[in-house]
Amino acid sequence: MSNTSPWNDLIGTPDQKHEEGIVVSDSHAEATHQPGLAHHFESYEQQKESSFLGMWLFLVQEVMFFGGIFCCYVIYRSLYGEAFAAASRELNVFIGALNTTVLLFSSFTMVVAVNAAKQGNRKWIVYGLLLTILFGGIFLGVKYFEYSAKWEHNLVPGPNFEWHGDDVGRPVEIFYCLYFGMTGMHALHMVVGIGIMLWMLRPAWRGKWTPENHNFVEGFGLYWHFVDIVWIFLFPFLYLIGLAT
Amino acid sequence: MSTQEFAFTPYPDLPKSHYLNVAYGLKSWLFTTDHKRIGILYLLSITFFFALGGLYATAIRLELLTPAGDMVQPDTYNRLFTMHGILMVFFFLVPSIPAVLGNFLLPLMIGAKDVAFPRLNLASWYMYMFGAGFTMYALFMGGVDTGWTFYTPFSSTYSNSYVAAVAVGIFINGFSSIFTGINFMVTIHRMRAPGMTWSRLPLFVWSHYATSLIMVLGTPVLAITIVLLAMERVFKLGFFDPALGGDPVLFQHLFWFYSHPAVYIMILPSMGVISEIIAAFSRKPIFGYKFVAFASMGIAILGFLVWGHHLFVSSQSLYAGLIFSILSMLVAVPSAVKVFNWTATLYKGSIEYSTPMFYALGFIGLFTIGGLTGLMLATIGIDVHVHDTYFVVAHFHYIMVGGALMGYLGGLHYWWPKITGRMYPGFWSHLSALIIFLGFNLTFFPQFVLGYLGMPRRYHSYPEEFQILHILSTAGASILAVGYIIPLVYFIWSLKYGEVAGDNPWDAVGLEWQTTSPPSLHNFDEIPVVDFEPYDYVEHEPVERPYRYSRSEA
Numbered sequence: 189m190s191n192t193s194p195w196n197d198l199i200g201t202p203d204q205k206h207e208e209g210i211v212v213s214d215s216h217a218e219a220t221h222q223p224g225l226a227h228h229f230e231s232y233e234q235q236k237e238s239s240f241l242g243m244w245l246f247l248v249q250e251v252m253f254f255g256g257i258f259c260c261y262v263i264y265r266s267l268y269g270e271a272f273a274a275a276s277r278e279l280n281v282f283i284g285a286l287n288t289t290v291l292l293f294s295s296f297t298m299v300v301a302v303n304a305a306k307q308g309n310r311k312w313i314v315y316g317l318l319l320t321i322l323f324g325g326i327f328l329g330v331k332y333f334e335y336s337a338k339w340e341h342n343l344v345p346g347p348n349f350e351w352h353g354d355d356v357g358r359p360v361e362i363f364y365c366l367y368f369g370m371t372g373m374h375a376l377h378m379v380v381g382i383g384i385m386l387w388m389l390r391p392a393w394r395g396k397w398t399p400e401n402h403n404f405v406e407g408f409g410l411y412w413h414f415v416d417i418v419w420i421f422l423f424p425f426l427y428l429i430g431l432a433t
Numbered sequence: 434m435s436t437q438e439f440a441f442t443p444y445p446d447l448p449k450s451h452y453l454n455v456a457y458g459l460k461s462w463l464f465t466t467d468h469k470r471i472g473i474l475y476l477l478s479i480t481f482f483f484a485l486g487g488l489y490a491t492a493i494r495l496e497l498l499t500p501a502g503d504m505v506q507p508d509t510y511n512r513l514f515t516m517h518g519i520l521m522v523f524f525f526l527v528p529s530i531p532a533v534l535g536n537f538l539l540p541l542m543i544g545a546k547d548v549a550f551p552r553l554n555l556a557s558w559y560m561y562m563f564g565a566g567f568t569m570y571a572l573f574m575g576g577v578d579t580g581w582t583f584y585t586p587f588s589s590t591y592s593n594s595y596v597a598a599v600a601v602g603i604f605i606n607g608f609s610s611i612f613t614g615i616n617f618m619v620t621i622h623r624m625r626a627p628g629m630t631w632s633r634l635p636l637f638v639w640s641h642y643a644t645s646l647i648m649v650l651g652t653p654v655l656a657i658t659i660v661l662l663a664m665e666r667v668f669k670l671g672f673f674d675p676a677l678g679g680d681p682v683l684f685q686h687l688f689w690f691y692s693h694p695a696v697y698i699m700i701l702p703s704m705g706v707i708s709e710i711i712a713a714f715s716r717k718p719i720f721g722y723k724f725v726a727f728a729s730m731g732i733a734i735l736g737f738l739v740w741g742h743h744l745f746v747s748s749q750s751l752y753a754g755l756i757f758s759i760l761s762m763l764v765a766v767p768s769a770v771k772v773f774n775w776t777a778t779l780y781k782g783s784i785e786y787s788t789p790m791f792y793a794l795g796f797i798g799l800f801t802i803g804g805l806t807g808l809m810l811a812t813i814g815i816d817v818h819v820h821d822t823y824f825v826v827a828h829f830h831y832i833m834v835g836g837a838l839m840g841y842l843g844g845l846h847y848w849w850p851k852i853t854g855r856m857y858p859g860f861w862s863h864l865s866a867l868i869i870f871l872g873f874n875l876t877f878f879p880q881f882v883l884g885y886l887g888m889p890r891r892y893h894s895y896p897e898e899f900q901i902l903h904i905l906s907t908a909g910a911s912i913l914a915v916g917y918i919i920p921l922v923y924f925i926w927s928l929k930y931g932e933v934a935g936d937n938p939w940d941a942v943g944l945e946w947q948t949t950s951p952p953s954l955h956n957f958d959e960i961p962v963v964d965f966e967p968y969d970y971v972e973h974e975p976v977e978r979p980y981r982y983s984r985s986e987a
Contacts, residue, residue, distance in 0.1 A: 228547035228624075230960070238549040238623040245615045249653045256657030256687055260672060268678060346669040359678040365670040369661065 224401035232400050239403040240410075247414050250377075254418055257373065261366050261425060268359035275363035276430035278343065278353065280334070284427035287330050288419065294323030295416045302409040305392075305402035313392040313405065317385050320412065324382045331375055335368075344368065367426055374422060377415045384408060447854045447933060448949040455954045466551035469952065472537035473852075474558050475528060480921075482524040482565065487914065489517035494876075494910040497903045502894035510893035511578035512594065518581030523603050524565055526837055527695060530702035531613055531648075532561070534844045535641050537852060539617060541945035541952060542635050544626025544961045549619040550612075557612035564606030571595035571602065580891065582692070585673040585684040589665040600663040607656045610698075614648030617641050626944070628963035632726075635943055635967055636719060639726040640705030643733035647694045647701075650737070655691035658684065682747050689740035697736040699833055701729055703796065703840025704771055710793040710847050711775050713941040715782025718968040721774045728767035728774075735764050745816045754813050761811035768804050772797060787939070788859065791866035792843025799835025799873065803828060806881065821891075824884025827877045835873055842869070842920065849924065850934030854950045857927040861919055869916035875909025942969050 222232075229235040265272045301316025342350040345365045353360070388408070391397070397405050452469045462470060492513050496504040505513065536554065540547055548554050571577060577599045579588040588596050621634070621642050634642075662684065664670045671677040673684045712719045719725060741749055741757030749757075775797055784790070806828040809815045819825060846866075850856050879902040884890075888899050895903070937946040942965070948957050 226551075227955075228545065228549075228551065234623055238619050241622055242550060242553075242615055242619045245618055245649055246611075249611050249615070249649050252650055253653035253657050256654045256690075257661065259687070260661070260683060263680070263683060264678075345671060357678065358676070361671060361677045362679055365672050365677075365679075369664060369670060369672065373657075373660070 224396075224398065235401070236403050239407055243407040243410050247410060250414060254370075254373070257366070257370055258421070258425075261370070264359065264362050264366065265429070268357070268362065271356040271359040272363050273430045273432075274354050274356045275360045275367075276426060276428070278341075279367070279427050279430075280337075281427050281431070283330060283334060284423050287327050288423050290323050290327050290330070291416050291419050294320045294327070295413055297323060298409050298412045301392075302402075302406050305397045305405040306399060308395075308397075308399045308402075310392055310395045310397070313397065314389055317388055317392060321382055321385050324378050324385075328375060328378060328382075331371065338364070338368075370422055370426065374415065374418050377418070381408075381412055381415055447951070448953065450953055451854070451949060451951040452954050453853075453951055464555075466547070466555050467954065468536050468540050468548045468551065468554055469852075469956075471554050471558055472533050472535075475532040475536060475561070478558075478562060478565070479525050479528055479533065482520050483917075486517050486520035486525055487917065489513050489520065490910065491914065493517060494907040496893055497895070498907050500895050500897045500900050500903075505893065507893050508578060511580075511891070512576035514891055515578055515580050516572055516576045519568065519577065519599060519603070521833075522581055522695070523606055524561075524568065526699045526833055527610060528561060528613075529699070529837065529841045530706060530844060531617070531641060531644055531698070532557070532609070534706065534841070534848060535617065535637075535644075535702060536613070538848060538945055539620060539638060539641060540624065541851075541948065541956055542638050542943060543621065543624060543629050544944045544957065544963065545620060545624035546955045546957070546960075548616045549624055550616050553612050554616055557609040557616070560605055560612065561609035564602045564604070564609065567598050567602030567605065571598035574598070582688060583659075583662060583684075584688075585662065585665070585681040586675065589662055589673060597663050597666050600659045600666070604656050604659045604663070607652045607659075610648045610652045614645035614652070617645040618649065621645075626961050626963055629944075630963075632723065633963055633965075633967050634726070635705075636708035636722070636725050636729070637702075637705035640701045640708070640729045643729040644698050644701045646730075646733050647698050647736060651691040651694040651698075654687060655695075658687040658691070661687075682744065682749070685744055685747055686740065689743045690737070693740040693743065694733075694736040696829070696832060697732055699837040700800070700840075701732060703837045703844075704729065706840045706844035706847070707775065707793045707796050708771075709941075709943070710789045710843055711778050712968040712970065713847070713939050714785045714787055714790040714793070715779050716785075716970045717778055717782040718966070718970055719774065720777035720780075721770075722967060724770050725774050728770040731767035732764060735760065735767070739764060739811075742811050742816070745813050746820050751813075758811050758813050762808060765804060765808055768800075772801055772804075786863075788857075788862040788866055789843045789847035791863060791870075792839050792846060795866070795870045796836060796839040796843065799831055799839060799870075803831030803835055806831065819884050821889055822884035823880040823888045823890055826890050827880035827884060830877045830880070835877070839869070839873075842866075845920075845924075847939070848945075849927070850938045851945060851950045851952070853928055853931070854934055855927045855931030856934040856938060857920075857923045857931055861923045865916050865919035865923075868912060868919070872909050872912030872914075872916050876906050876913055877909070879903070879905040879909075943967075 225232055225235060229238070297316050297319035299316075301313050301320065304310070304312030304316055338344055342348050343364055345361050345368065349361050349364070351360050385408070388405070392405070452467055462474065465471060465474075492505070493510070496502070496510060496513070502510065536548070539545075571594075574595050576594060577592070577596055578594045579592050579596060583596065583600070621638060625634075661670075661672045665672050665674065671679050673679045673681045675681060708719055708725055739757060739761040741753055742761045745754050745757075775793075806824070810819070810825065810828055846857070846862060883899055883902045883906075886899070886902075888895055888902075934950055936948065936950050938950075939946070944957075944961055944963070945952075947961060
């Protein structure tokens, strides 16, 4: 099964259940014979559950982190809706939508990598990761050009900020503070993610992740999807709010 | 009474192999993933920062000895109290019990070999040290003068001190908290020994679960707030800049959304320690176990809904203030449940005045005073009167020092024989506990009076009529300092000369007492099966050991 393409598996083949929960004895010496099972866990099952619970808690933490800046956004937008809409219209919806698509594709290729890990197909783990890195890189590249365009148009907050659109007051600048703060924080998460994926390539190729133990790949997949979901919120909040008015 | 009266039957020696002697050398510590060693690493680091924070407190108290601001400049004074607050809150109190005692004991108490993520655990210590490094850099360059609360726009625009460096330090340090919180929650969920059901968890574990919840939900909000502040300061992004229409009070909301629950990060683990000590030295099961356990969760959850009581005079609407006032008072309910249950546990118990018990009893009294004055401050009318006065300073020191620190020291005394395998001298430990209690009250009780009379906090000079109270406070602080130095001396002394304690010197129940002292590398020879209820002090028959201290011989 390990040589079949993971693409079939995405649609869903029935036999995905692997042998898990192999109970080992208490002895530390024996436990070390289980490949990939840390000494302090009793079984793969326990190790897997722990690592996923840990990852989900980490994501909860991330939600609270982004929650703080979203909270600022909600408050300022409710105060300065008109200025926010005007400022938002300066952003390029097409580029934003393009980036959204790119990021959604990267999530798809991440799923490919995770599924390959489930099957122990190390070749496709690497391909999946490489494609994800590629799409993530495209996203960041597009972001770079977007940022530099803002810089040229003096839309970066600070002493050089200039606004030539409708006269909607200084809160326009707050929108751009939030724009750079939110997308910057999001981009930072992507950079970290790409860094981790680059690190993952080598162990993936060497077959570190087996069907019994691929928690790291799956956990990282959750992280990548989370970063994707943050963008799903950022795109309408930043790019689309000007369209309605 | 002192521990010297206890009859120890001779115990041959420390166990042959334990976590301290399996490996030696700096590397074996810096790259360890053993939760016990990481606890010790934290113990050493936070002791350093406690001493440093204490030096700042000493300077503050010396300046306040005289009404004139004659020892330091006003600006220096601002830096003194700011650095005192930052060091004590972020680098001592928040990590104190969870990172030291929690790290050491949590896996032992639930019968696990380690926490769920040992490497993450080590990473948390490195994050702590890394954050501390940034803070020390700022400190050597001259410190920060904003107060530990970093209120904008002063911190973001006007302050000429090293705000950004400290902000980075606190941001990084936040990761250590988050990592610890995630680790504890997963460990409690997934690593419990067979038979260790939720209703058999020691209350220390329950309170750490509640604490971890706050760490995971609260710390990231502080992190983003600090990031926004740093970006505003460094890149001139005006998130809170009134010139752009931004709202400085929004910073206060975000800051207190973490920083009020942070108080419960400090006090909840302490409450867990007290529950253990009270039960062990009353020889009784804790009264109303489930109520005490759920009270911890109640405090953790309610704690997130009360931050607005820090903003009663910060242009918050009166109606919002009213709701925050009521919610703040609700915190008193689970807190009182705990205090009443502890006293009910004491009732008709065979109380033993050991050193940890001194701290526990001190905690109950001081926490009650701190809690009740908290109720006064939750009342808007009184708060408007005493806002930003020494009344507030005294209140939160009763919680943070009288509560959290007393719990920490009590826990350290209770589990020291487990951590090191050796006992500290009974006389000196009793004496220092008394000195700390007296010194603490002498330091901070006059500050209630000062505040009520109108002495504002954060001023380095004051009218002459306040001097007598300030002198009392400074005198108390000197006594308190002596009380802190004595344990430092005898703890170090005990490492070499202390009597060998044996596995269970207090004859206490709980899995941590069923392994050797100090515990072996993997905690237990075999994973224990739990078939007893928590605090089973009546029916529970401890395993017979030749060297076990027996109460009846006393």
